[in-house]
Amino acid sequence: MSVEHAVTVLRQQARSCAAMDAGLYHDLLVRAADDVRAGGPTAAVIQGYDTLPVDAVVPLRILGGVHALVLTGQAPDLTRFYPSAGGTYFPADADAAWSAFRALLAQRRDAVRGWLPRPPQTNEVGRANLLLAGLLHALAGTGDLPVRLIELGASAGLNLRADRFRVEADDFAWGPVDSPVRLPGAWRDGVPDWLRDAARAYPELTVVQRLGCDVTPLDPGSAQGALALRAYLWPEHTARAQRLDGALELARRVPARVEAVGAADFLAGVAPRSGTLTVVWHSVMRQYVPADEWTRVTAELDRLARAATADAPVAHLLFEPYPTEGRHHFQLRARLGAGDERLLAVAHPHGLPAWVA
Numbered sequence: 001m002s003v004e005h006a007v008t009v010l011r012q013q014a015r016s017c018a019a020m021d022a023g024l025y026h027d028l029l030v031r032a033a034d035d036v037r038a039g040g041p042t043a044a045v046i047q048g049y050d051t052l053p054v055d056a057v058v059p060l061r062i063l064g065g066v067h068a069l070v071l072t073g074q075a076p077d078l079t080r081f082y083p084s085a086g087g088t089y090f091p092a093d094a095d096a097a098w099s100a101f102r103a104l105l106a107q108r109r110d111a112v113r114g115w116l117p118r119p120p121q122t123n124e125v126g127r128a129n130l131l132l133a134g135l136l137h138a139l140a141g142t143g144d145l146p147v148r149l150i151e152l153g154a155s156a157g158l159n160l161r162a163d164r165f166r167v168e169a170d171d172f173a174w175g176p177v178d179s180p181v182r183l184p185g186a187w188r189d190g191v192p193d194w195l196r197d198a199a200r201a202y203p204e205l206t207v208v209q210r211l212g213c214d215v216t217p218l219d220p221g222s223a224q225g226a227l228a229l230r231a232y233l234w235p236e237h238t239a240r241a242q243r244l245d246g247a248l249e250l251a252r253r254v255p256a257r258v259e260a261v262g263a264a265d266f267l268a269g270v271a272p273r274s275g276t277l278t279v280v281w282h283s284v285m286r287q288y289v290p291a292d293e294w295t296r297v298t299a300e301l302d303r304l305a306r307a308a309t310a311d312a313p314v315a316h317l318l319f320e321p322y323p324t325e326g327r328h329h330f331q332l333r334a335r336l337g338a339g340d341e342r343l344l345a346v347a348h349p350h351g352l353p354a355w356v357a
Helices: 002-017 023-037 043-047 056-072 091-107 109-113 127-144 160-166 192-202 223-231 238-253 263-266 291-307
Strands: 147-152 166-169 173-174 209-216 258-262 279-282 312-325 327-336 342-347 354-356
Touching: 002 023, 002 043, 002 056, 023 091, 043 056, 043 091, 043 109, 056 091, 056 109, 056 223, 127 160, 127 192, 127 238, 127 279, 127 312, 127 327, 127 342, 127 354, 147 160, 147 263, 160 209, 160 238, 166 291, 166 354, 173 192, 173 354, 209 342, 223 238, 263 291, 291 312
Parallel strands: 147 209, 147 279, 209 258, 279 312
Antiparallel strands: 166 173, 312 327, 327 342, 342 354
């Protein structure tokens, strides 16, 4: 049963990659699924991880481990197919790319398996597009206050510097003009009026705290941390890689702290603060949190909401997938204080573009 489950998971991730313009990964994963069924090197790599649920995204763990070898010059036969390493990929290359990929799995099995115990940590910079929109919405509803940014599942904490990013869409821009991180094409079919109004009212923010948590945080200032972040990006997505480079540069300039602790225990130590807007946000991390812990997280978020006051407001912002009509839709939702959660926008899984819900 685990073989068929693994085949299903690999094929499902292949379809997701195809839908998000990652043809190389689609073609590799389709062949990897067949290789598992045949008992090939892919089966040996995922042994012990072949029963994990779809949300554990084991295929992306494998791809991240291989990509790290490519980026560090340890997979010369694969490099020519990876745009992130200066190569090119066309569908006609699929069989040759797979041959080199399969050989690498056989030769470097332990190196790739070293990436399997931890979930992917893309720390996707594009998702800041939604988080910033939610933050501006929260400020419009609570007043012009200094902001505490509190992030769950922060990975390397790159999006804790989101107020230093530049968001751009037709007839709309927000954020420092000279930012090394630009988020172009941020909105499809027009920027919502509520966001335009909030952006005019709050052209810049005062952020007094940048604090996050992650079970296995990455250090964006270390070579290994930066490599992990780059390895989890898909090699054909060069614009994402450019945004990551800019975010790593900002991380060197703007301090932020990410504590190595689970979300529930971390939130237990957070309380509203007088004279500031406390913002708790997270993006595409909920699926990695065990159900029993998420129940505790929800209880802590409810506690914070009840403790909020006009002088010490609290906002909960989330960009997460929701099952709708047989597929996942990635939604920005916001809750101010003890009010109802509100759906604000829907977006591409990587955050660009967004559109009105």
